Amino acid sequence: MIFDIVLEGGSIITMDDKNRILSQSCIAIKDGKIQAIFPIGSSSYEAKQKIDTRNCFIIPGLINMHSHLPMTYFRGLADDLPLNTWLQKYIWPLEAKLIKPQLVYDATLHGASEMIKNGISTTNDMYFCMNSIADACSQVGLRVFISEALIDNESPKEYRDNTIGRRITQLKEEYKDNPLIDFTLAPHSIYACSAQTLKTCAKIAKDNNILIHTHLSEIREEVENCLKIHKLKPVEYLKELGLLEVRGIFAHGIWIEEEEMELLAEKGLSSIAICTESNLKLSSGFAPIKKYQEKGINLCLGTDGVASNNNLDLLTEMSVTAKLHKALNNDPTMLPAQEAFAFVTINAAKALGKEKELGSLETGKIADIAVVSLQELENSPVYNPYSLLVYAINSHSIRDMIIQGKIVMQNRQLCNVNEQQILDKAAEYKEMILQATEK
Amino acid sequence: MIFDIVLEGGSIITMDDKNRILSQSCIAIKDGKIQAIFPIGSSSYEAKQKIDTRNCFIIPGLINMHSHLPMTYFRGLADDLPLNTWLQKYIWPLEAKLIKPQLVYDATLHGASEMIKNGISTTNDMYFCMNSIADACSQVGLRVFISEALIDNESPKEYRDNTIGRRITQLKEEYKDNPLIDFTLAPHSIYACSAQTLKTCAKIAKDNNILIHTHLSEIREEVENCLKIHKLKPVEYLKELGLLEVRGIFAHGIWIEEEEMELLAEKGLSSIAICTESNLKLSSGFAPIKKYQEKGINLCLGTDGVASNNNLDLLTEMSVTAKLHKALNNDPTMLPAQEAFAFVTINAAKALGKEKELGSLETGKIADIAVVSLQELENSPVYNPYSLLVYAINSHSIRDMIIQGKIVMQNRQLCNVNEQQILDKAAEYKEMILQATEK
Missing domain, CATH: 2.30.40.10 (Urease, subunit C, domain 1)
Structure with a gap:
């Protein structure tokens, strides 16, 4: 040979x-x-x-389990702000005005290139305009699991019936010869989706063997609202809707109680993608890593988007996580290096259900x-x-x-893209984004 | 011109x-x-x-306010261990066996080169063999404030009389034409020095206008022991001995109470050098940055030695500090970027009493x-x-x-050293250190 x-x-x-x-x-x-x-x-x-x-x-190759690639152009646009100001004054209005396939393609090309330069070979992304993300990652050569963030008040009809299921099936078909591209299903969060949408997602995921990717219990308020509205803790609610019956990647997972962890552990299909730096910077809180480990839940890491991190450096994410949780647990033997390295390699592959193909270096x-x-x-x-x-x-x-x-x-x-062109493009978009911010 | x-x-x-x-x-x-x-x-x-x-x-140029340059060869030798095992089984026996001027020179050459590659132009170092540190930093071109860690049970006589004062005066004379080199006085810590030694240091520092550099309240046990032995909180004890009457750089400063902060603030001569990553990794605790700021105490950052960090990356130190303290204070507006950047520039220059010469870019x-x-x-x-x-x-x-x-x-x-030679040297010492560890 x-x-x-x-x-x-x-x-x-x-x-x-x-x-x-x-x-x-x-x-x-x-x-x-x-x-x-x-x-x-x-x-x-x-x-x-x-x-x-x-x-x-x-x-x-490192595996980044929670990202928003097309947000790359929002890096550092609005820092050191309360979460609501950041989201409501900057991020959401900008997204409403600017997010179009071409911007998503260009920003993803930038972010995906940056990820590769940081050692990342696979990312699990959630945003809008799935074709643009697929095409940009494909151009750069980055493996990507792509999902569209489903937010009910934006286009509820689509998610309540099975349009989204059909769309993913079509996309899978369209990209079936491209081994880098796969698609997942991303009801954005409990607070952004109706029970019907979440239930539909669970069903589609189950019927079609599709991964679920969602935000879970990132801030305390989310949990309080879930309790108030649905009379259940977030994980209890997800279980009721069938979302623990399918392979799921839950980003953040900060405000989760032990009894919820037990539910997550039951089927062994749920993994938590911890986003330490984003959680610190937005002061969302500290993921209860030690308790997750005690319950046997699979843990991995994500950079989140650069609007909240502000880089795509998964090695730093790992380093900070390993150090931080020693101090939080008052135990310097907590999360030793080898265990932390598994978070960005084999554990992440397991979260994706791809441990036979990714996450370690073995023949085959x-x-x-x-x-x-x-x-x-x-x-x-x-x-x-x-x-x-x-x-x-x-x-x-x-x-x-x-x-x-x-x-x-x-x-x-980088072999497949021209970095200078990417930088020039970012400078152009910056002007456009600043103008959109001022309006 | x-x-x-x-x-x-x-x-x-x-x-x-x-x-x-x-x-x-x-x-x-x-x-x-x-x-x-x-x-x-x-x-x-x-x-x-x-x-x-x-x-x-x-x-x-960034200013690193607490380092142990000659420990560079101990990077990653013993991680994920309880503090006492780390110190007593690895670091102290190795230091006792190995620390000689040539190793200190070679390891410092490595660490100082690494610092420059990370944007650091000045470091405030504490170790042994001051001449070796001076010569290595001078070779690389790094500005350094050098001190010898004074530990009473090792050579008490020297510190109780004025030998150390004379030695620093001699060193200052010896290096007076080298603008990169300065010397400070470093009683290691309250627990490693007698009251007499600390008092002598305060007097020498005052008489000769020399900076004091010491470890302060890094772990909780230190504070408890100080209270037990001296019937005073650590800062109260330092005040009694005259150590707040001189310009002082206090490394770590984690377990300090508000009334102690008030004492530190009184004369405006004391600064805290926070070592976030080292403190996380050894699970020492979290420095009370917000309270220090409320009391008007000057704050800066240090990498600590690579045996506990494990790099000399002050920008990461700053990034982690700025993010962490947002989460600890549940306030994303805490420690905004500009404020954090001052920690590694102008605040550090102030801590050294050199704010007219260093820490900002201004004519003159x-x-x-x-x-x-x-x-x-x-x-x-x-x-x-x-x-x-x-x-x-x-x-x-x-x-x-x-x-x-x-x-x-x-x-x-790097312009003044050969990196390959430095790497080769590190590989040689590694073998020697491994052998010394096994014995």
């Missing part, structure tokens, strides 16, 4: 079920998959392309790989690879990115 | 007392100082070197300058420079560094 690519040398942080670290090893890739992993010099082979990865860590899995250069002062010395990855590394140490067996970044140069 | 260097174009984030941002402006440097700031194209001039800084932010001040490239996807679009610097930027966007009017990094290449 002639391989497409062989990564030659380096330490492979596999994240397999034995957490093996294979030093001085190679990964051979063909047809989008990892075909073989072997010690350097142990066998002869032919390859169309060989990449020197000695003095590197080879890690699974899809070749989504990040190469980390150790030629940086802050990456030296290395005593423990996980510790380096979680506490010390800078995301700009990500040197090369391979997604679906294709090189999408090499030596920090 | 022929300038040494002119930075041509870009937005100057001055951090002057009006927080001016000067767009499309130039900075002219000669003899280590900022000689002029003027709009691009407004005057003709000659310069030995011109640097194109269009599409950049020009910011004051020392030319300690960081150039931030905006040619990165995560730095675009820019609506608010402070917001970008605090919430979005990656430290690797620091493109050039000027310290004392000299270029020490250009296009991310």
